[in-house]
Amino acid sequence: MEAFEHFYRGGAAISRLRGGPARGERSPEEWLASVTPRSGAAPLGLSALPDGSLLRDAVAADPVAWLGPTHYARFGSDTGVLVKLLDAGERLPVHVHPSRDFARSHLSCPYGKTEAWVVIEAEPGAVVHLGFRDPVGRAELAELVERQDSDRLLELMHEVPVRAGDTVLVPAGLPHAIGAGVFLLEVQEPTDFSILLEWDGFALDGHAEGHLGLGFDRALDAVDRGPLPHDQLKALHREAAMRAEAADQPRELLPEAAAPYFRAELVRPATRATIPSGFAVLTLLEGQGRLGTSHGAELAVAGGDVLVLPHAAGPLWLDGDVVAVVCRPAEPQHAERTSTAVSASLMS
Incomplete structure (x- = not known):
């Protein structure tokens, strides 16, 4: 970092x-x-x-x-x-x-x-x-x-x-x-x-x-x-987008107009949250938990940790009493839209 x-x-x-x-x-x-x-x-x-x-x-x-x-x-x-x-x-x-x-x-x-x-x-x-x-x-x-x-x-x-x-x-x-x-x-x-x-x-x-x-x-x-x-x-x-209840699937934090540019998802596990594969930056904001792979590898994580996740790691899971944000690039199908189109939809 x-x-x-x-x-x-x-x-x-x-x-x-x-x-x-x-x-x-x-x-x-x-x-x-x-x-x-x-x-x-x-x-x-x-x-x-x-x-x-x-x-x-x-x-x-x-x-x-x-x-x-x-x-x-x-x-x-x-x-x-x-x-x-x-x-x-x-x-x-x-x-x-x-x-x-x-x-x-x-x-x-x-x-x-x-x-x-x-x-x-x-x-x-x-x-x-x-x-x-x-x-x-x-x-x-x-x-x-x-x-x-x-x-x-x-x-x-x-x-x-x-x-x-x-x-x-x-x-x-x-x-x-x-x-x-x-x-x-x-x-x-x-x-x-x-x-x-x-x-x-x-x-x-x-x-x-x-x-x-x-x-x-x-x-x-x-x-x-x-x-x-x-x-x-x-x-x-x-308002209060981060204060959503715990769930085992990531929740999008941003309006749809952000999709051509990037994604930001809340991860707050109810039991064990799934993090889909793909390049991402995982930032732990509070709590303690474990991050693991489908192959059995595990890592203890806590508030303040930042991890870069490669696509090759495959789907991951996160458990514990933690609050995290996963930031990702735009999905390719959304990135086809131009910034001009998005600006027009928001500002016209």
């Missing part, structure tokens, strides 16, 4: 969950089972296996064993997903991620950065900011960014209270900011693309770093400036 310094503060909640040495005040993220490097800073972001080799290299060496023949036939040796722990010790700046279409056209990449959040902890009164309440003109947005008018940017956005157990889908193009006191598990497309609408007061230079090298005149084309109606906002935010 990979942790490194960022421009915003946080990290204490990750230390409480994962253990290990104390983190610096600017270590608010840990990238889990990552084959995605930090933008412009490789090999930062790439996860190592217990023997010290990079997961990226192991997958490239035997992609069918890691990813399965169906995934490999559709995507090659690309895992198609990135998972992080993120602890917002302060509010993050307002920013946006490009869509697949924008990334293909301007960044030579097949992936944009739709993402979703599984809220692990939230301080009383914690909020996130999602989308604009009313249409924002292109010139108005450009002026707000140039002026770094944080108050006005936040005033234009929806403020959404969140609690532990909620999930939120954030489509590419949607302006957003995570509020202070929110600790979450993030599943996303495998890129590190961000366009900053705000940076004043943070430890970065938005004029240099905030536009993906495109210049703001082009980068702002990635922003969805239309209004996000309340019914569509509600469809993105699933």
